[in-house]
Amino acid sequence: MVKKRSPIAQQALDFYLQQAQQIAQTSQNPFLSKVRQQAQERFVEQAFPTAKDEDWKYSKLSGFLAQHFSQQGISQPVANWQAWMPSFPVIKLVWVDGHFCETLSDELSQLPAGVLLESFADALQANTELGGLFANQDTVLAEPFASLNSMLFQDGMVLEVAANVTLSLPIFVLHLQTQPLHHSVLRQRVSVGENAEVTLIERYVSLQSQGAGCVNVVTEIELGKHARVQQILLQEQNRDSFYFNNQFIYQAEASQFTTFYGAIGSQLSRHQNHLFMDGEQIENQQNSACIGLGAQTVDSRTCTHHNQAKGFSRQLHKFVLEDQAIGVFDGMIRVDQQAQKTDGQMDNKNLLLSDFAKMNTKPKLEIYADDVKCSHGSASGQIDKNQIFYLQARGIHKADALRMITQAFLLEPAEVVRQEPIRRWVMERLALALQQTHLP
Amino acid sequence: MLLNIENLQAQIDEKVILKGLNLQVNAGEVHAIMGPNGAGKSTLASVLAGREDYEVSAGAVDFDGEDLLALDPEERARKGLFLAFQYPVEIPGVSNKLFMQTAVNAVRQERGLPALDMFDFDEFAKERIALLEMRADLLERSVNVGFSGGEKKRNDIFQMALLEPKLCIMDETDSGLDIDALRLVANGVNALRSPQRSFIVVTHYQRLLDYIKPDHVHVLYDGRIIKSGGFELALELEKNGYDEIIQQYQNA
Numbered sequence: 001m002v003k004k005r006s007p008i009a010q011q012a013l014d015f016y017l018q019q020a021q022q023i024a025q026t027s028q029n030p031f032l033s034k035v036r037q038q039a040q041e042r043f044v045e046q047a048f049p050t051a052k053d054e055d056w057k058y059s060k061l062s063g064f065l066a067q068h069f070s071q072q073g074i075s076q077p078v079a080n081w082q083a084w085m086p087s088f089p090v091i092k093l094v095w096v097d098g099h100f101c102e103t104l105s106d107e108l109s110q111l112p113a114g115v116l117l118e119s120f121a122d123a124l125q126a127n128t129e130l131g132g133l134f135a136n137q138d139t140v141l142a143e144p145f146a147s148l149n150s151m152l153f154q155d156g157m158v159l160e161v162a163a164n165v166t167l168s169l170p171i172f173v174l175h176l177q178t179q180p181l182h183h184s185v186l187r188q189r190v191s192v193g194e195n196a197e198v199t200l201i202e203r204y205v206s207l208q209s210q211g212a213g214c215v216n217v218v219t220e221i222e223l224g225k226h227a228r229v230q231q232i233l234l235q236e237q238n239r240d241s242f243y244f245n246n247q248f249i250y251q252a253e254a255s256q257f258t259t260f261y262g263a264i265g266s267q268l269s270r271h272q273n274h275l276f277m278d279g280e281q282i283e284n285q286q287n288s289a290c291i292g293l294g295a296q297t298v299d300s301r302t303c304t305h306h307n308q309a310k311g312f313s314r315q316l317h318k319f320v321l322e323d324q325a326i327g328v329f330d331g332m333i334r335v336d337q338q339a340q341k342t343d344g345q346m347d348n349k350n351l352l353l354s355d356f357a358k359m360n361t362k363p364k365l366e367i368y369a370d371d372v373k374c375s376h377g378s379a380s381g382q383i384d385k386n387q388i389f390y391l392q393a394r395g396i397h398k399a400d401a402l403r404m405i406t407q408a409f410l411l412e413p414a415e416v417v418r419q420e421p422i423r424r425w426v427m428e429r430l431a432l433a434l435q436q437t438h439l440p
Numbered sequence: 441m442l443l444n445i446e447n448l449q450a451q452i453d454e455k456v457i458l459k460g461l462n463l464q465v466n467a468g469e470v471h472a473i474m475g476p477n478g479a480g481k482s483t484l485a486s487v488l489a490g491r492e493d494y495e496v497s498a499g500a501v502d503f504d505g506e507d508l509l510a511l512d513p514e515e516r517a518r519k520g521l522f523l524a525f526q527y528p529v530e531i532p533g534v535s536n537k538l539f540m541q542t543a544v545n546a547v548r549q550e551r552g553l554p555a556l557d558m559f560d561f562d563e564f565a566k567e568r569i570a571l572l573e574m575r576a577d578l579l580e581r582s583v584n585v586g587f588s589g590g591e592k593k594r595n596d597i598f599q600m601a602l603l604e605p606k607l608c609i610m611d612e613t614d615s616g617l618d619i620d621a622l623r624l625v626a627n628g629v630n631a632l633r634s635p636q637r638s639f640i641v642v643t644h645y646q647r648l649l650d651y652i653k654p655d656h657v658h659v660l661y662d663g664r665i666i667k668s669g670g671f672e673l674a675l676e677l678e679k680n681g682y683d684e685i686i687q688q689y690q691n692a
Contacts, residue, residue, distance in 0.1 A: 385492075390529040390583075391539070393489050394599060395517035395546035404542070408533025408582075 009048045012065045017044070019070065020151040031130045039141060039150030046144035058328045058360040059270055059299045064242050069183035069214040071098065071152065076178035076207065078104065084205055088421040090172035093117070097177060098184030098215075099155045104174075114165035114196075120156035120187045133158070133189060136248060140218060143272065145244040149185055149218040156187035156217075159200075163193035163224065170199035170422065177204075177237065180211030187218050194224040194252075200231045201422065205265075206238040212267065214242040221247065223255035225279065231259040232417055234429055235269055239296060243269035253279030253308075260416055262426060263290040263298050264433040270299040270328075275313075277305060277339075283312045287413035290318070291433050292325030292357065299328035302346075306339040306372075315346040316413045320406060321357035322437050329361040333376065335369050342372040350380040351409050353437060399440040406439060407431055441502075442467045442638050443607060448499035449663075450487045457483045459663030460499070465607070468635040472649055472674060473642045475660035476682045481642045482526060484660070485611040488640075489523035490516050504606060517543075518550035520606035522599075524613050528592040531583040536595070539583050540565065540602050547603050568601040572628045590621030597628035608632075609640045614648040626651030646678040659685055 005013065020040055027033050048065060049056035075097045081104055085092065091111065094104035100119035102108075108117055118126070123133065140146045161167060177184060192198055206213055215237065223229055235243050243266045251257055261271050273286055284304075292298040298321075304313050319327040333344045350359040363376035383405055391401035410430055417423035443465040450458040457480045465471055475481050487494050488501065490513035501508040508516060531539070544564075545555040556564060565579055574594060584592045593613055600608055610629070614622055629639070629652050641652055649657075649671070657673040658665045659682070666689040667673065677685070 384529075386529045387531050389491055389513060390525065390531065391543075392513040393517055393523050393525075394539070394543035394603065395514050395550070396539075396542055397514050397546070398512070400542065404534055404538070405531060408531065412533045 005048070008062070008065050012068060013044070013047045015068045016047075016148060016152065023152060023154065029124070029128070029130060032124065035130075035134050035137060036151050038137065039147045042141045043144065043147040043151055046147055049144055055330070058326060059268060059297055061268070063267055064214070067181060067212055069181055069242075071154065071183045071185060073097070073179050073182050075099075078176060078178065078207065081174070081176070084174055084176070084203065086172065086422070086425045088425065090170050090201065092172050092174070093157070094174045094176065095155070095157075095184070095186065097179060097182050098186055100157070112165070112167060114162035115167060116158075116160040118158050120158055120189070121154060123158040136220060136250070139248060139274070140220075140246070143246045145216055145270070146218050146246040149187065149216045149246070152183070152185045152216070153187040153218070154185065157189070159190045161192045161196045161198050164195045165193070166197040167199070170201050170419070173200065173202045175202065175204045175215065177206045177213040177215065177241065178208070180208065180213060182213045184213070184215045186215070189220050190229075191222040192224060192227040192229050195226040196224065197228040198230075199419070199422070200229070202231070202233045204233075204235045204237055204243060206241055209238050210240050211238070212240040212242065213237065215244070217245040219245065219247045221249045221257070223249070223251045223257055225253045225255060227252070227255045229255075229257050230418060231257075232422060232426060233260070233271070234262045234426065235265055235271070236429070237265040239265055239267055239294060241266045243271070245271045247273045249273060249275045251275070251277050251279065251282045251284065254281045255279070256282075257284040258416055258418075259286050260414060260426065261288040261300060262414070262430055263288065263300060264429070266296065268297045268299075271301070273302040273304075275302065275304045277307050277311045277313070280308045281310045282308070285314045285416050287315065287416045288317045289410050289413045289430055290320070290327060291410065291430070292319065292321040292327050293436055294323050294325065297326040297328065301328070301330040303332045304334065304344065306333065306335040306342045306344060308336075308339055310341045311339060311343070313344045316416075317348045318410055318413050319350040319359060320353065320410050320434070320437070321350065321359060322353040324354075324356045325358075327357070327359040329359075329363070329378070331362070331376065332364040332366065333374055335365075335367040335372050335374060337368040340369050340371045342369060342374065344372070344374040346376040348378040349409070350378075351406060352380060352382055353406070353439070402439050403434070406437070407434055410434060441465070442504055444502040446500045448487070448501060449497045450483060450494050451497055452483070452494050456497070457663055458487065461660075461664055463658065463665060465638050465640065467606070467638055469656065470633070470639040470641065470652065470654045472654035472657045473640060473660050474644070474646070474657060474674065474677060476686075477644065479660045480663045481644070481660055482611055485523060485609050485640075485642050488609055489513060489521065514546070517603070518547050522603055522605035522608045524593070524596040524600060524608065524610045526611040526613070526615060528584050528596050530585045532585050534583050535579065536581055536583055537561075537565070537579040540579075540599060543599070544602050565602065568598060571631055572598055572601060573624075574598055589616045590618070590624065593617060593621070593625050594628060597625060597632075601628070601632055606636065607638045607640070609642065611642050612644065613641070614643055614645060622648065623651060646674045649674045661686055661689065
């Protein structure tokens with residue numbers, strides 16, 4: 001069925017198809033050409049979702065469609081990159097406008113044994129056989145912005161951690177946008193071998209304080225048996241920008257995955273986890289802390305597939321919304337018929353600081369097994385007057401009380417970050433972002 | 441005189457609850473306010489602490505030379521008024537340590553004392569925890585989250601020990617406590633009694649007063665104090681109930 005499109009949506013579609021064709025012309029690899037061709041076909045069917053599509057009802061794309069984001073353009077020099085670095089030691093990797101920047105990154109040949117890291121562009125060059133990089137395309141192409149990504153991407157990251165390797169330093173990936181109207185289309189593929197362990201931190205920032213840029217990410221993370229992966233993402237683009245991230249996580253038996261997403265910036269941001277628990281005794285935790293101010297739309301969503309027995313999943317998603325901001329949470333826990341003894345829990349809690357802020361939340365359970373323990377819940381409200389009075393009654397000023405309660409509310413999901421310096425760093429970023437609110 | 445309440449009248453929404461209440465408390469005294477349900481006991485505690493829901497329509501309250509009713513709740517706390525809550529509030533994510541360090545330093549600022557840093561505060565807090573025989577991990581926990589009823593009340597007493605107030609108002613502290621928890625809370629309060637510190641103990645039952653011996657007992661009914669006496673008044677109430685005193689008052 002051909003989708004009916006508004007003239008603006010049609011123009012945007014034509015623009016991105018044209019970009020895709022330019023890219024396709026440069027590609028020599030027939031496999032890659034096929035991947036892109038397939039993506040393009042799906043994208044034409046999908047583009048662009050409107051408010052009539054249930055999954056896009058509250059994340060309106062009109063702002064995105066009104067501007068055309070191009071991958072062409074010349075990156076601005078990055079002078080002050082240190083300002084974006086944390087104070088704890090990391091392995092640093094920098095992408096500028098969607099392209100790997102060797103000069104700003106740590107020396108790749110110095111990585112610990114068992115760790116292979118290359119830019120996605122290099123991985124495409126090096127491999128004639130690309131099947132492994134695109135093994136899950138059928139799943140990926142279910143999402144319109146992942147289809148758009150698949151037809152446009154040129155660079156990104158490939159990270160492989162060999163079996164039994166424990167990386168003591170976190171890998172810190174810094175994504176910088178330097179120009180307005182630029183489209184950073186990133187493809188990330190992380191595979192972590194049996195019993196290996198890694199912490200991955202990703203930070204998305206705009207160097208300019210205004211002017212819309214767009215980041216479109218597809219990340220695939222594969223965990224081998226007993227592998228342990230912790231992921232921390234901070235999205236801090238300027239408030240004109242757009243952010244779309246589709247993460248596909250595939251867990252093997254007895255692996256442990258933790259992800260924390262902090263949403264601070266962007267006009268419209270949409271972060272999605274598609275998590276597949278493809279073995280027994282898998283554990284995972286997916287948390288997010290989202291701040292929406294002004295006219296921001298902040299969308300955080302998860303789809304967790306309990307496919308095998310004895311899986312354990314936990315989620316906590318919190319939103320603080322002010323002004324006319326819109327928050328969207330959508331979470332699905334799907335328990336397959338054979339996933340007996342599943343233990344799944346999903347919580348969404350929201351604090352509305354103004355009368356005009358709006359929260360749309362949809363926690364969902366779909367259970368086909370009969371011996372499971374699953375729960376989901378959502379609550380939205382204002383700051384409890386009794387809490388404020390309790391602090392006041394101990395001598396704390398009302399303004400400080402409001403700030404203390406709001407901050408404590410928002411930071412709770414970040415408690416999942418295991419290493420104290422990283423946790424503190426994440427919490428500082430979120431606390432700083434809260435200072436932008438109109439709390440007295 | 442530490443506290444002088446004159447003709448206090450207060451209402452919530454349109455409902456008048458305090459109808460001209462008078463009470464004088466000197467430094468070091470313990471006053472018990474007793475009364476049947478709905479007499480206005482908790483309203484009195486809330487109005488003195490400055491809860492916004494109540495509107496004071498008449499009367500005056502002098503606290504240590506200041507017009508109490510003109511002060512914000514936090515200013516009252518800084519000047520040495522402490523309310524132990526009937527239902528202490530849970531505040532997820534705020535640790536007792538952060539909460540009480542902020543509060544203690546707010547009070548110290550008022551008294552012209554330098555702020556306590558993390559280490560000095562820790563030492564001070566640990567000493568009080570030991571005095572009240574409380575759990576050592578109290579400081580690290582979120583305020584009242586996951587606490588039993590007794591633990592919540594004791595946490596309030598712990599806060600009282602840290603803030604060193606001049607006047608402590610205990611709002612039905614005994615409600616919902618079993619006898620062991622009641623004894624622990626009372627022991628905490630007794631440890632904090634001093635010639636400079638006064639207490640107003642609001643309670644429905646006499647049993648709390650077996651542990652915290654008041655100097656004065658007042659019966660509150662229909663928004664007024666209708667009878668005052670010594671500890672023997674509490675014993676009389678325990679024996680005969682409120683009815684007789686209320687009858688006498690209504691016939692007078």
